[in-house]
Amino acid sequence: MSTNKDVLSKSPLDRIPVVVVNEKTADAELAGKEASQRYKPSRFNVQATTTEGWLLLWNTYSGSMNAFRPSQHDAIRALISQKTSADDEKGIARYLNERGFLVPAATDELRRVQYAFGKENHRTDRLELILLTSEDCNFRCTYCYEDFRKGTMLPSVREGIKNLVRSRLGTLKELSVSWFGGEPLYGMEAIDDLGPFFTDVAEQAGLQYDSHTTTNGYLLTKEVADRLLNYQINDFQITLDGLAEDHNRHRGARDGSGTFEVIYANLCNLAARDDDFTVVIRVNFDQQNAPGLEAFLELLQERFAHDDRFILAFHAVGKWGGENDANLAVCGMDESYAVRTRLTAAARGLGLSVTGGWQPGLGAGEEVCYAARPYNFIVGAHGDLMKCTIDLDKKDYNIVGKIQEDGSLNLDVDKMALWTEPAFERDTGCQSCHMLAACQGVHCPAVRISTGDRCCPGIRRTAKQEMVAYFNAAQADEESPKHHVGSPVTERVDEAKSAAVEEAETGSVA
Numbered sequence: 453m454s455t456n457k458d459v460l461s462k463s464p465l466d467r468i469p470v471v472v473v474n475e476k477t478a479d480a481e482l483a484g485k486e487a488s489q490r491y492k493p494s495r496f497n498v499q500a501t502t503t504e505g506w507l508l509l510w511n512t513y514s515g516s517m518n519a520f521r522p523s524q525h526d527a528i529r530a531l532i533s534q535k536t537s538a539d540d541e542k543g544i545a546r547y548l549n550e551r552g553f554l555v556p557a558a559t560d561e562l563r564r565v566q567y568a569f570g571k572e573n574h575r576t577d578r579l580e581l582i583l584l585t586s587e588d589c590n591f592r593c594t595y596c597y598e599d600f601r602k603g604t605m606l607p608s609v610r611e612g613i614k615n616l617v618r619s620r621l622g623t624l625k626e627l628s629v630s631w632f633g634g635e636p637l638y639g640m641e642a643i644d645d646l647g648p649f650f651t652d653v654a655e656q657a658g659l660q661y662d663s664h665t666t667t668n669g670y671l672l673t674k675e676v677a678d679r680l681l682n683y684q685i686n687d688f689q690i691t692l693d694g695l696a697e698d699h700n701r702h703r704g705a706r707d708g709s710g711t712f713e714v715i716y717a718n719l720c721n722l723a724a725r726d727d728d729f730t731v732v733i734r735v736n737f738d739q740q741n742a743p744g745l746e747a748f749l750e751l752l753q754e755r756f757a758h759d760d761r762f763i764l765a766f767h768a769v770g771k772w773g774g775e776n777d778a779n780l781a782v783c784g785m786d787e788s789y790a791v792r793t794r795l796t797a798a799a800r801g802l803g804l805s806v807t808g809g810w811q812p813g814l815g816a817g818e819e820v821c822y823a824a825r826p827y828n829f830i831v832g833a834h835g836d837l838m839k840c841t842i843d844l845d846k847k848d849y850n851i852v853g854k855i856q857e858d859g860s861l862n863l864d865v866d867k868m869a870l871w872t873e874p875a876f877e878r879d880t881g882c883q884s885c886h887m888l889a890a891c892q893g894v895h896c897p898a899v900r901i902s903t904g905d906r907c908c909p910g911i912r913r914t915a916k917q918e919m920v921a922y923f924n925a926a927q928a929d930e931e932s933p934k935h936h937v938g939s940p941v942t943e944r945v946d947e948a949k950s951a952a953v954e955e956a957e958t959g960s961v962a
Contacts, residue, residue: 491554493532496889500916513889514552515815568816577625580828585639587833593703597774602833605642609835615859631665647683669715686729694748698741738769739781757803766792810918819891819909840898887912
């Protein structure tokens with residue numbers, strides 16, 4: 453007979469004999485449950501059809517992309533249309549569910565986005581720092597929006613950064629540092645101080661560490677490159693706006709001299725090295741230099757073709773708030789897309805790598821601005837904490853606090869809330885958009901803060917064209933399956949894990 457003490461010290465349920473279920477019986481019951489699972493199309497699907505009839509699917513939550521053969525087009529499209537639902541009788545629905553194109557019928561996908569946003573924004577194991585090692589610059593680019601009112605980062609600010617990182621070592625797992633400006637290499641004193649610190653502390657604490665710099669490349673001599681690479685600063689963005697005449701018109705030195713030859717020579721010297729690094733060669737185009745960029749690409753081909761360390765990125769010049777905005781010959785939206793498409797095709801035809809536009813794996817949160825994340829801060833040369841690298845200290849709402857020498861952050865809670873809020877929760881337009889999973893309503897918080905309007909990512913408008921362009925490029929590249937094994941775009945139906953998808957060819961889908 454159990455005493456009251458026995459009941460309170462041990463659960464009565466533990467006295468009930470455990471019935472061992474036959475594994476085969478359990479598997480059969482589980483299979484029956486899976487077969488009866490009902491699915492509905494994800495609201496985050498994007499569809500496109502190639503001229504040859506391939507059906508391309510991309511899901512902005514899972515990031516998956518699949519290409520279905522023309523013979524499967526109608527059957528698969530029926531499964532993912534909003535007019536039908538599917539069960540798992542043939543295994544097709546289960547495969548599409550694994551990729552994210554179908555979801556269980558009871559799924560609330562808005563709630564999934566809310567969870568993804570909260571999960572990322574409440575992280576305490578990641579710290580992203582954008583360091584303005586110098587707010588001055590040796591260039592005076594025509595489209596620049598900065599004021600150049602401060603020089604190299606103060607020693608007290610550098611000490612504050614070190615102490616901030618030290619104070620976070622108990623929880624920190626990931627540290628990302630971007631060196632920005634002004635011109636960051638103008639502030640090599642700060643880089644020489646902080647660079648070794650970051651590499652040492654990351655190694656000692658076992659942190660995942662990455663480091664990037666955006667530099668005009670003029671001061672990137674062999675000796676400077678040696679130091680940067682030694683500090684594990686091995687990811688660069690360097691701008692060339694065409695051949696010498698076009699580039700120098702855009703990006704002259706502060707004394708009015710040309711800068712092309714020095715930058716190009718520095719890039720060639722980098723290419724001659726055996727080190728492992730990445731250089732994104734950014735090309736800013738407008739109506740003036742766009743016509744001559746094909747000739748520029750031919751020059752790049754001579755030194756950088758088939759060198760995967762060098763990648764081109766084409767960007768339209770914008771009116772970003774500089775004093776010269778009224779004089780800029782910017783391209784319109786459609787014109788910009790046409791120029792970028794033309795240059796991308798020309799570059800790839802010359803054996804040059806290109807980034808930008810739609811890429812496989814673009815899923816939940818991938819189109820969220822860095823400024824929307826609470827763990828991301830710009831640290832100014834004098835210790836101002838900011839969010840947007842365009843607004844910098846020109847907009848009061850962008851200055852969210854100050855870093856102290858002891859590493860503490862004096863933050864304005866209300867300003868931080870402006871930048872990091874889940875804005876989509878009060879924007880019904882965002883809530884109904886297929887891009888919501890990727891951008892979460894904060895593709896550009898600065899626009900929403902300053903105007904009250906949402907700022908949608910460009911891919912929302914051009915997704916179908918860019919999906920087709922990417923697929924066609926992958927088709928044309930004979931080595932694409934080797935380079936992207938298991939990737940969304942090359943995992944076509946005939947290579948898929950589930951042979952049951954083949955049933956789609958006959959149209960026999962539930």
